[in-house]
Amino acid sequence: MKKLILFIPLAVFLVMGVLLYRGLFLNPQKLDSVLEGKPVPYFQLQDLYDPDKLITNDNIKGQVALLNVWGTWCPSCMYEHPFLMGLAKQNILPIYGINYRDEREAAIQLLAKDGNPYVLNVYDDKGRLGLDLGVYGAPESFLVDHKGIIRFRFAGPIDNKVWTDTLLPMVKQLQAEAKGASRL
Template sequence: MRRVLLFLPLAVVIGLGFFLWRGLYLNPKELPSALIGKPVPQFELPWLEKPGQTLTQEALKGKVSLLNIWATWCPSCRTEHPFLMELAHRRGIPIYGVDYKDEVPAANRWLSDLGNPYVANVVDDKGSLGLDLGVYGAPETFIIDKRGVIRYRHAGPLNDAIWKRDLLPVFQQLQGE
């Protein structure tokens, strides 16, 4: 019995080592989403740019658009922001923002200082919409079709290479539908 107990810690360490080793080969950008093909979850949240007003998921219907989860506390969001500005202002891509678990004054300063690529932003200070979307963290971007259905999800910051390789083909296909 004592011999078995001596090898128990070794077995635990080997088991943990296997799972950690396996984790090295997982791609964190390929996080599955159970919401692909389903409507954007229902929400009614404050509109960042228009205090006192709210937005709902209905605002996302009518044209193919991006839904971008962002926050001022997120360093990757700052890296992504110039590309979002280019998408919105040079390429005419409609982007809706979800200011995720953030403070309204900080978000307004951010947009004032760095520019606003968003058609509209909702304030998700408690993270309820983020939770319903299955967000792991910011930034994350969803492609929403004309009917308000989630068609693609990207975790992490966007850049031109990722846009052209992963999102643009889906975006163009949905625009043609």
Template structure:
């Protein structure tokens, strides 16, 4: 009986050490999204270029698409923009832009200057849609399947190198989207 008095605390200690070691192996910048595997939050918002028209996430049912959260004031958005444009134009990826906490005139000017890869871009001036999607900052992207389920969240800019941040590389995202298209 006395030996059990030492075994239980030892087991608890070993379990805590194992949990801490597991946590140390994870990237602190990568917070897993609780939305992955769940239906994308429904929203309706004004289109950036045609404010009298509304866009709804439900308009995309039956299509695999990417929601790209961006802003004209975001330096990293500028870095990834060329890659998002290439995904849309060269690979036919359907990309919807969510202009986050931005002024419409600034956003329009930015797209005019750098090109517009979006089938539409909608305004989220107050950040309410971003909150529903768990956006921590910009840029972020969400890959949404034909059933309207979020299948992947991309935190930070999409990159062109599998070495930099492999889960954010164009090649991995294109392969993932193509798999979803085939389902």
């Protein structure tokens, strides 16, 4: 019996090793969002530029949009930023920013220097909205339909490949659905 007890730490170590090894092959971009198919959670937060202006989830309804969670502290967000600037210039869909757990002045300075791709920018300094959205980190983006329903979540920086292969086909489909609904 005493010899069997000596093997317990080895068994625990082996189980943990298998779980950690399996985790190496998970793709965080393919993690499901429990909010897909559900409305954007209700929020009422300050505008990044104007603390007296409140933005709510009603501000993002009416057309297919991209919610982009970002921060100045996030290197992947800085990688993604030039692509978002180009995307904003194409005027395919509005991009709404969620400045996540950041310092207001740092965010404003960065956008003044590098450009602002966002139609509106929510200041989520405490991360409440990010928590409600189930954000794991930044950048994360949510494709939202014209009714304010989250249709897709993407974790990681958006680049041309992600946009062309994954997001753009969904955007076109959602925009066609919105057009069809407006005709009724």
